[in-house]
Amino acid sequence: MDYKELAQVAIDAKKAAYVPYSKFRVGAALFGKSGKIYMGCNIESAAYSPTCCAERTALVKAVSEGEREFTAIAVAGSAEGGEVQYCYPCGVCRQFLKEFVSDDMPVIIAKTADDYRVHKFEELLPHSFGPEDLK
Numbered sequence: 001m002d003y004k005e006l007a008q009v010a011i012d013a014k015k016a017a018y019v020p021y022s023k024f025r026v027g028a029a030l031f032g033k034s035g036k037i038y039m040g041c042n043i044e045s046a047a048y049s050p051t052c053c054a055e056r057t058a059l060v061k062a063v064s065e066g067e068r069e070f071t072a073i074a075v076a077g078s079a080e081g082g083e084v085q086y087c088y089p090c091g092v093c094r095q096f097l098k099e100f101v102s103d104d105m106p107v108i109i110a111k112t113a114d115d116y117r118v119h120k121f122e123e124l125l126p127h128s129f130g131p132e133d134l135k
């Protein structure tokens with residue numbers, strides 16, 4: 001699984017997004033150490049705040065199926081009918097991911113399968129608070 005392939009899975013994951021309010025589709029592809037890929041999309045709520053982002057959908061799917069270690073995550077997002085843009089994980093998702101990913105895990109932010117940026121997780125959440133801090 002290379003970055004290009006993972007980026008394409010994240011783009012494909014946007015198809016299932018339930019976004020009647022924002023019309024902004026996000027897809028995530030979380031690559032587990034087992035080799036399995038967990039797809040996630042954003043799922044909105046009429047009450048707005050219960051909305052679940054694509055990244056958290058993917059992580060909840062993975063952890064609830066017993067996977068706790070990850071090699072990479074790709075994220076893709078765009079407004080319906082809008083220009084494709086680099087879509088970065090929100091602050092809540094960064095903190096949620098922190099629980100299970102290493103500081104050097106690659107985060108692929110994809111516009112297309114051929115146009116993506118790669119960051120280390122730590123770049124997105126520097127000086128973070130995580131499980132180690134409770135020891």
Ligand code: THU
Nearest residue numbers: 022024026042053054088089090
């Ligand atoms: N969204 C995600 O799914 N992931 C992010 O990291 C950024 C925001 C979703 C939430 C909401 O459904 C829509 O994008 C607009 O904020």
